[in-house]
Amino acid sequence: MKWDIGDIINFDAYPIHDAPFAKKSAQKLNETGVLLLPQFIQPPVIASLVNDAEQAQNLAYFTNSTHNVYLTPPDDNLPADHVYNRQITSSKGCITTDQVPAASALHQIYHDALFQQFICDVVGQDAIYPYADPLSSINVHYAFEGQELGWHFDNSSFAITLLLQAPEEGGVFEYVKDVRDADKGEMNFAAVGDVLDGKTPVETLTMTPGTLVLFRGRNAMHRVTPTIGNRPRFLVVLAYNDAPDIALSEQARMTFFGRLG
Ligand SMILES: O=C(O)CCC(=O)C(=O)O
Numbered sequence: 213m214k215w216d217i218g219d220i221i222n223f224d225a226y227p228i229h230d231a232p233f234a235k236k237s238a239q240k241l242n243e244t245g246v247l248l249l250p251q252f253i254q255p256p257v258i259a260s261l262v263n264d265a266e267q268a269q270n271l272a273y274f275t276n277s278t279h280n281v282y283l284t285p286p287d288d289n290l291p292a293d294h295v296y297n298r299q300i301t302s303s304k305g306c307i308t309t310d311q312v313p314a315a316s317a318l319h320q321i322y323h324d325a326l327f328q329q330f331i332c333d334v335v336g337q338d339a340i341y342p343y344a345d346p347l348s349s350i351n352v353h354y355a356f357e358g359q360e361l362g363w364h365f366d367n368s369s370f371a372i373t374l375l376l377q378a379p380e381e382g383g384v385f386e387y388v389k390d391v392r393d394a395d396k397g398e399m400n401f402a403a404v405g406d407v408l409d410g411k412t413p414v415e416t417l418t419m420t421p422g423t424l425v426l427f428r429g430r431n432a433m434h435r436v437t438p439t440i441g442n443r444p445r446f447l448v449v450l451a452y453n454d455a456p457d458i459a460l461s462e463q464a465r466m467t468f469f470g471r472l473g
Pocket residue numbers: 353361366371373385429434436447449
């Protein structure tokens with residue numbers, strides 16, 4: 213089914229084309245590192261996206277490998293138990309853009325000019341672009357019972373997510389702001405170690421299905437706790453690039469999707 217964008221986005225609650233609203237949203241993101249927009253997508257659309265996600269769940273790729281919080285290869289010059297080399301488990305899986313049905317509202321949202329302009333206004337960029345490869349722009353993430361996304365920093369300066377289905381328990385997004393300063397190359401091993409050891413209080417984001425989240429995860433350490441119960445967590449990541457015609461790196465595609473195209 214092809215939707216009208218006016219039936220997809222909750223424009224009554226979120227006048228994203230309205231300059232003062234966009235400005236207020238940008239301020240919120242800049243001041244707090246996160247912009248949470250509950251009920252951004254209308255319930256019938258979410259119901260249809262949950263149905264699509266269930267249909268495609270057998271296609272999801274689950275990586276078995278571990279990673280450090282910086283999502284970089286280990287450094288053999290440092291001890292194996294050094295914070296830089298501490299290995300973290302992420303067990304969730306995902307499907308890729310080409311596995312999202314062509315008629316899905318996700319493609320419409322992702323490519324919608326008003327939506328893209330709102331994202332630009334909020335993150336303070338002149339333009340954003342889809343990834344050049346057929347995998348990386350829209351991903352649907354699956355976390356079944358016991359599956360999680362371990363502590364990490366994002367490489368990208370901002371991330372956009374849309375929760376489709378929350379588990380009965382668990383699946384909580386936890387974060388600690390300003391743990392490192394990526395642009396200054398400050399990795400802050402002590403603070404990262406404290407978060408990994410559970411010594412630092414964390415903040416949590418409460419998302420309900422339909423909530424759109426913009427998150428600055430480059431310096432904020434974050435994770436999603438294991439799903440508890442039979443209902444899996446389904447979450448969409450909408451990813452854009454700062455420049456046109458750029459694919460996600462081959463290494464990242466192999467890690468996240470298990471293939472290149
Ligand atoms: O699942 C989420 O809510 C966050 C996902 C995330 O942090 C990521 O994909 O980097």
